[in-house]
Amino acid sequence: MWKNLYTWLDERFGLDDMYKNLLDRPEPKTSWWNTLGSASLFLFVLQGLTGIFLTVYYTPSPDHAYDSIQYIMEGVAFGWLIRGIHHWGATLMVLVVFIHMLRVFYTASFKYPRELTWLIGIGLFLATLGMGFTGYLLPWNQKSFWATTVGTQIAGTVPLIGDFILKALRGGPDLSALTLQRFFSAHIWMIPAVLAALIGIHLFLIIKHGESHWPKKED
Amino acid sequence: MSDSHELSRRDFIKVTTGIVGGLIGAIVGLPSVYYLIDPALREGGKEAWIPIGKFEDMQIGTPYPFSFTRVQVNGWERTASSFGGYAIRKTDSPDELVILNSRCTHLGCTVNWDGKADAYICPCHDAKFSMEGEVLDGPPPRALESYGEHRITEDGTIEIFFKEG
Numbered sequence: 188m189w190k191n192l193y194t195w196l197d198e199r200f201g202l203d204d205m206y207k208n209l210l211d212r213p214e215p216k217t218s219w220w221n222t223l224g225s226a227s228l229f230l231f232v233l234q235g236l237t238g239i240f241l242t243v244y245y246t247p248s249p250d251h252a253y254d255s256i257q258y259i260m261e262g263v264a265f266g267w268l269i270r271g272i273h274h275w276g277a278t279l280m281v282l283v284v285f286i287h288m289l290r291v292f293y294t295a296s297f298k299y300p301r302e303l304t305w306l307i308g309i310g311l312f313l314a315t316l317g318m319g320f321t322g323y324l325l326p327w328n329q330k331s332f333w334a335t336t337v338g339t340q341i342a343g344t345v346p347l348i349g350d351f352i353l354k355a356l357r358g359g360p361d362l363s364a365l366t367l368q369r370f371f372s373a374h375i376w377m378i379p380a381v382l383a384a385l386i387g388i389h390l391f392l393i394i395k396h397g398e399s400h401w402p403k404k405e406d
Numbered sequence: 407m408s409d410s411h412e413l414s415r416r417d418f419i420k421v422t423t424g425i426v427g428g429l430i431g432a433i434v435g436l437p438s439v440y441y442l443i444d445p446a447l448r449e450g451g452k453e454a455w456i457p458i459g460k461f462e463d464m465q466i467g468t469p470y471p472f473s474f475t476r477v478q479v480n481g482w483e484r485t486a487s488s489f490g491g492y493a494i495r496k497t498d499s500p501d502e503l504v505i506l507n508s509r510c511t512h513l514g515c516t517v518n519w520d521g522k523a524d525a526y527i528c529p530c531h532d533a534k535f536s537m538e539g540e541v542l543d544g545p546p547p548r549a550l551e552s553y554g555e556h557r558i559t560e561d562g563t564i565e566i567f568f569k570e571g
């Protein structure tokens with residue numbers, strides 16, 4: 188029965204081909220360091236899922252952001268677990284993405300034909316940092332408030348357009364309800380959308396070109 | 407390495423990945439479901455005796471309207487909910503008061519006593535209820551509910567027993 192169902196689906200979707208080409212692709216003999224890209228992908232999905240669950244209770248308003256997080260931590264069953272995973276996952280994701288990048292650099296995997304994969308990777312790294320920056324403000328506590336004050340102030344030191352950048356980030360001259368709301372929007376919609384799109388292209392290129400081999404002495 | 411060894415090693419990895427993945431999924435997944443439905447599992451709130459008016463002010467033949475507000479803490483916010491009803495006096499005995507809840511049994515709008523029509527009228531789908539709460543017309547499936555217990559205090563105030571839902 189299941190076999191028939193599987194054959195039926197396989198004939199329309201080409202599941203076997205997909206499995207062969209996506210998951211069973213030939214790999215050169217490499218190293219554990221080559222698993223860090225997959226680890227980054229896993230962390231992205233994990234942050235996405237736990238983040239979606241956090242939005243069930245989190246409120247991006249200066250009046251309630253802090254209280255709603257307090258409620259997540261103490262009022263809801265397993266709120267501490269969901270937030271804990273998201274909180275530590277964020278730091279871990281920045282770390283893992285960065286080490287992944289170092290490995291690609293160390294093995295010189297950014298060379299022809301993988302220059303685009305590398306450039307898109309830089310975009311992915313910046314977007315991941317952007318997630319950390321915007322997410323850090325959301326609990327609306329002392330630490331996050333002053334960290335964002337300083338962070339946006341630094342962005343404001345850019346010559347000529349610095350003042351404009353500062354106001355665009357904050358939604359005005361000061362940190363306010365507008366800042367919290369636009370950081371929230373960036374954190375849950377804009378940057379994740381960019382990340383998802385870039386990850387898609389990144390993976391497409393990786394499957395197209397295959398994994399680069401670990402360089403030998405002669406290389 | 408022989409062929410069969412190569413194969414079983416691959417299968418071993420597949421099965422282990424499946425099991426470990428499934429375990430991690432369950433360890434995080436089940437608490438996540440609990441996290442989602444937690445507010446629905448909370449026990450209903452406090453009980454209280456609510457004063458609704460003086461017995462002497464309630465006239466035979468005219469429903470006596472009353473309303474009250476209860477404040478509940480929902481998550482990180484206090485929410486005020488309004489409740490209301492009508493006390494219908496029939497005799498000189500406070501025990502025989504009928505105290506109706508003005509929440510329509512159709513879809514929950516608040517009904518109002520209309521003296522001319524001699525009925526409670528629901529503004530939402532034009533239901534009509536008799537003075538004692540029976541359905542006269544419209545979609546409601548059953549009569550208006552009444553508040554459970556009531557009592558009279560020493561100074562003649564009627565109080566109803568109320569449990570937050």
Ligand code: HEM
Binds near residue numbers: 235277278281322325
């Ligand atoms: C796509 C998905 C994501 C969604 C929907 C999401 C949603 C949220 C929400 C609602 C919060 C506020 C609750 C809290 O502070 O604990 C939050 C916090 C945070 N997020 Fe995300 N997030 C996502 C992905 C990420 C990623 C990829 C990163 C980082 C690299 C990240 C980093 C952070 C940080 C640093 C915080 C502050 C945590 C804290 O101090 O508690 N998020 N996120």
Ligand code: FES
Binds near residue numbers: 511513530
């Ligand atoms: S809610 Fe009262 S008639 Fe529909």
